[in-house]
Amino acid sequence: MPVPTDWIEHRRHDRELVGWIRPEGEAFVVVDLLGRERTDAVDWLTAEETLDELGIGYLADPYELLLPDGRRLRVRITEVSPEQIRVKRDDWGAIDIPLLEYTLPFPMPPELRVLDPSAPIVLDALG
Template identity: 50%
Template sequence: MTATPTDWIEHRRAGDRELLGWLRLEDDGAVAIDRLGRTASGVLPWDEAEAVLDERGIGWLADLWELELDGRPVRVRLREVSTERVVVTYDDHGDVHTKVDAIELPFPAPATLRPFGGDRHVLDPLR
């Protein structure tokens, strides 16, 4: 089980208290860290680092992603994001009848997982 570093301070959305990420004190400010455990800002004043996470929210986690597998990017969707692991599945293009395998990644998520950079309207014929 992976735990967040002890110097990360949770930042939650006002209202429903959903976890948006963490803040890490550095120098005379704070660094925003997103839900994937990745740095989302440079050193900023505390309130500005909070604003980075507030503006990002969590909706971006539902976007289309790509994962580098065997030297080529494949379309994936995030299925689980926790401080223990990040689980992705191949993008099933909304087909509820498709069985998709889960791929477990460590937390923080590796750099091989990134926002999808291709044309989201073109199906990947190689998958």
């Protein structure tokens, strides 16, 4: 899905895109780089401050990908754009593990989610 034309880009001081501000009536909703709404309707200043505080650090967090066969794979995000989200199996920096990459649609689909550290991952980097 391309970014709707009414979404307003928000960039940090170094011009790095950190998300969008989506108009909703007289208020605004914060949308992160994965296409997730991060606030309810807020005023403009709160929307800007929220995106500035949010930054892009969450892109480096571990995520889990629910595979079609029901197994869960620990992944890292490698690329985000309004056209797609690319993830790869988390290899913990190993160079001898075959690369498994997946291309997902934007916004973030339900099968990709923030890793729940308490839930066992059935398929790990060596699986």
